[in-house]
Amino acid sequence: QVQLVESGGGLVQAGDSLRLSCAASGRTFSNYAMGWFRQAPGKEREFVAACSWIVTYTHYAGSVKGRFTVSRDNAKNTVYLQMNSLKPEDTAVYYCAASLYSGTVNLGVADKYPYWGQGTQVTVSS
Numbered sequence: 001q002v003q004l005v006e007s008g009g010g011l012v013q014a015g016d017s018l019r020l021s022c023a024a025s026g027r028t029f030s031n032y033a034m035g036w037f038r039q040a041p042g043k044e045r046e047f048v049a050a051c052s053w054i055v056t057y058t059h060y061a062g063s064v065k066g067r068f069t070v071s072r073d074n075a076k077n078t079v080y081l082q083m084n085s086l087k088p089e090d091t092a093v094y095y096c097a098a099s100l101y102s103g104t105v106n107l108g109v110a111d112k113y114p115y116w117g118q119g120t121q122v123t124v125s126s
Contacts, residue, residue: 002026002098002115009094009120012086016124020081022096022117033099034072034079035113038092038122048094049081050107059107064090086124093119 008020022034035050049070050059058070069082079096097113106112 002029002032004096004098004115004117006094006096006117006120009122011123011125014087014124014126016086017082017084018086018122020083020094020096020120020122022079022081024077024079024098026077029077030074031100032115033101033107033112034070035097035099035107035110036070036079036081036094037097037110038090038094039119040089040092043092045095045110047108047110051079052104052107053102057104059104061108083122086122088124088126091122091124093121095119 003025004022006022031053033052036048037045038048039045047061051070051072067085072079096117098115099113101112
């Protein structure tokens with residue numbers, strides 16, 4: 001079992017940056033793949049970024065590649081999502097998720113993640 005708590009959301013203007021954090025409980029955080037997903041009002045939840053349990057492997061949605069960076073600090077049981085050059089279309093509730101999935105092909109598949117945080121709101125004004 002792992003519990004996840006996101007923080008760092010807020011209201012920013014287009015072009016600004018935000019860093020989201022997701023703190024995980026448990027002693028085996030380093031074994032988990034960590035993902036970030038988002039859901040905008042009236043839209044389906046979508047994949048944003050993920051970091052495999054192998055720290056050096058990351059995967060991004062095309063819409064955020066080059067603007068967002070996912071990273072993890074296993075000593076702090078925390079995964080981060082650095083979001084730069086934010087756009088109004090990035091407005092959503094952002095969720096972090098954890099999985100013992102050891103592969104890389106399906107890191108963007110929400111069903112691979114059994115553990116989810118409560119979400120943090122990110123609002124980008126134009």
